[in-house]
Amino acid sequence: MIKYPFLEERTTIGVTAPSSGVPTELHELLKTACSRMETKGYKVIIGDTAWTQDMAKSAPAKKRAEEFNKMMVNDDIHFIIPPWGGELLIETLEYIDFENIQTKWVLGYSDISLLLLAITLKTGIATAHGTNLVDLRGEYSDDTTAMWQPVLSLKKGGSILQRSSEQYQKEWQFDKLTPYVFNFTEKTKWKSISNKSVKIQGRLLGGCIDTIRHLIGTKFGDVHNFKENYIKGESVIWFLENCDLSTTDLRRSLVQMKLSGWFNDCSGIMFGRSPANTPVGNYTVEEVYKELSEELQIPIIYDIDCGHVPPQMTLINGAYAEVESYSGKGEILQYFK
Known part of the structure; x- marks a missing residue:
């Protein structure tokens, strides 16, 4: 049986970078995206890995996995969304604590989809393939992108329709x-x-x-x-x-x-x-x-x-x-x- 997380209103978002972080010259993108989430009523906790990028990854594999694991078991964090994808998330898999994965939404795409699929296959917990955090930095989202909130706020037993973009x-x-x-x-x-x-x-x-x-x-x-x-x-x-x-x-x-x-x-x-x-x-x-x-x-x-x-x-x-x-x-x- 699939276990579905539920996105509460005014919940706390954990931002961590299990693949690529945001280099210094682009920090403003991440700051703006986090501010947008706060204006929507969310609280944002940003991990150290989100702010760094070197050798095609945000940090060494163990550090990336450790930060993700801590956010996953932190009862004050209810939803995890990386800033964006990258290249080398696969390095972290052997250090991810799949035994203690909680029923929390993880949202992303690109290299993040490797982690999403691994979580669902190993635990039966649903994961969300969709927008990354940095692409939510606009004044508003287009109708297709904006569906991430209604979809993740759907209760178990419910259904939701999405239509192709124009x-x-x-x-x-x-x-x-x-x-x-x-x-x-x-x-x-x-x-x-x-x-x-x-x-x-x-x-x-x-x-x-x-x-x-x-x-x-x-x-x-x-x-x-x-x-x-x-x-x-x-x-x-x-x-x-x-x-x-x-x-x-x-x-x-x-x-x-x-x-x-x-x-x-x-x-x-x-x-x-x-x-x-x-x-x-x-x-x-x-x-x-x-x-x-x-x-x-x-x-x-x-x-x-x-x-x-x-x-x-x-x-x-x-x-x-x-x-x-x-x-x-x-x-x-x-x-x-």
Whole structure:
């Protein structure tokens, strides 16, 4: 049975950096984001790792894990959100105290999704794939990003609907930041391999494929055990997004997931928009999706609101979902059951 945290009003947020911290020249971004949270009524406790960055990480692995572990068992902290992602969160996994993980929301994406998926697979506690803290520094959030609060405030037994965005951001324009941080210029269009309407349902699992693929074959990535112990063999909907991979590297990663059994009893896969998916020769990402769909005999939806091309929905690892894609639009109805 999945255990769902609950976001109380005016609760205390713990900010720690299990992957990358914020370098000195960007401290103002973190300060602004924390101030925005305080104006929403939250109290913010910032760990030391959030303020430092050296050698591609906020601090040595043990220090990062120790700070996360302390925030996880601190009864005064009810919700943990890192400033952003990074590269080397995997170094901390052997030091994370999974035995004492509390039923608290952890929210993030990119490299943070490695920790999110590991927590849910090992403990059955739901985790939240969505915005990072620094992207909440605007005067307000766009409608898609803002759903993190209603989703995390949903009580067990409830359900919540999210709809696809109207527009997305193709590229960052740091000299032209909007009141909601992003610059939306492109029309959102969810697509499917079949070019038809798609309906799928199952338990959500996923994250940034660049990083979660490294859980395969470790004790932190036992999907079979999770299915047997926490969702009793129910089908899974994977949501995946690609930060940096070429199409051939993406293909290798997906085949490895398939061979490891991660796609057993999978009812469908959703891929987020990507700034990468670099073609190799004439091998495009659409061909990758098509091959995978044919091999697994499941529907694939792509260019959804998830990942490194904002905005993104808040998707809960472990939640039961009904997903529908039609006429370029999409809906995800999540149940906390």
